[in-house]
Amino acid sequence: MSEREPETTAPASASKSDSSEGRLYYYRIRFRQVGQEYTVSSPLADLERDALVIVKTDHGLEPAMIVARSAGDTGDGQTRGVSYAVGRRATREEEEKYARLPVLEQEAQDICLARIKSLKLPMHLVRVERYFNGSKIIFYFTADSRVDFRELVKNLVQEFRTRVEMRQIGVRHEAQMTGGLGACGRELCCTSFLKQFDSVSIKMAKTQDLPLNPAKISGVCNRLLCCLTYEYDSYRSMKKGMPRIGRxxxxxxxxxxxxxxxxxxxxxxxxxxxxxxxxxxxxxxxxxxxxQKPRQKQKGKKNPRKPQKKRGRQEKGAGANEKKKK
Incomplete structure (x- = not known):
């Protein structure tokens, strides 16, 4: 993941990439204007904010924008949280192609919405993602249940002449893709840095003494706030050993x-x-x-009686013996 690209692939603007050979620098990137941020390593030392770079991914090279510098170097020769490696800066042609990508994705979304309406499919299209090399288009949607979209995929493949994938997501992933601001005024955690969704329970809000008003502890996805998990363990450890309420x-x-x-x-x-x-x-x-609290006697409950032994079998047996004697 940290292999360096041959120097011949880098444009002239990246000539002063590194003052010390072999050293890596760390940045935060985004593949789209709205989307999750990732930490990347790069031999380039002079990447500024909003610079377009080419990143190595599992499905090929993808352009991404620099968001900020990242303190990924731990000082012990190890890196933490690095997801991708930056190979080089983007060329002028790649920058122009990247600028047209949102337009192509919007066109694909409009066509897909028309197909969904004509087929009367119970689904809500959230976002369209098109690979930079055009080898694949992913359509993200939400639905209350499973949807038979085989006919839709056939129509889309005939339209775009490329691989098509329909991916059903939940309401939290929908909020992650659409983005927005939380009640705290900051960008949504799921959009900026969260890579996975941990389970959140109402117990976490109770432990942190938060008001159990659904409007105050729910996010834009109408689910419990993901940030309830951030300080839950700290509150639980601090409350450990403290007297309970009512004591x-x-x-x-x-x-x-x-x-x-x-x-x-x-x-x-x-x-x-x-x-x-x-x-x-x-x-x-x-x-x-x-x-200690005084024990209160429960009203309306009497001491249980001891169960009496059943003598039916013994009496029956005794009567049978008397009959035999007669």
Whole structure:
């Protein structure tokens, strides 16, 4: 992945690529204007923002835009998070071809939408991705169930004379491809850097004491926010060992009931017997004496009776013996 291209393939603009031979530099790239970012390695040291470069991928060479420099060098001779390798800068012809690529993808999307409408297929087309060399076109769509799109693929192959792939995605991948801004005001995590979607549960929001309002803990995809997983483990470890809500503590001769945990400060919000609130620091609540709750008798339940032994078989057996004696 880190092999260098022969110097003859690089244009004249990349002549001052590296001051120290063999050293690699790291950048963040995007293959499209809206899409996921990747970390790449390159022998080129002077790549500026928005520069178009040629990246080696599994299906061939693809152009990508430089987003920013990346601190991919760990200093120990190893790299982390590198997905691709940059071979060289793009030529003038490649830049012009890359500029026409969105137009070709939009035309393919319009044609596919017309075919979907004519065939009355229950699917929603999200995005079209065309390989730079034109060897393949991928149509991303969402649907509530499986869709028989064999006739659609035949029509598209006849239209574009290339390989066609229909790929069904979920609502989270749809948000990743369309992009947008989250409630925090930043670009969507799934669009900028997330490479996989981890499972998110409502328990994560409860552990972080977040309001359980669906509008506040859901993203643009109407699913739970992916960022709920970022600090979940930290909150869980900070709350470990802290008294539970509702527990009573005796401190300095007074009894306090825990009403809220403050894990970031390591303290507790409590209410005293006089109704006054007080914050107990970590040193204070660790020195406090926990009180056990008195056991309450459950109403309406009586002590269960001991089961009586059944004597039906014995009586039956005794009666049979008497009959035999007679």
């Amino acid at each position: 009573s503590l005796r401190f300095e001769g007074a009894v306090y009931r825990v009403v809220r945990l403050l894990p970031l400060q390591g303290s507790l919000l409590t209410i005293g017997e006089d109704g006054e609130g007080r914050i107990l620091t970590e040193e204070e609540w660790r020195a406090a004496q926990p009180l």
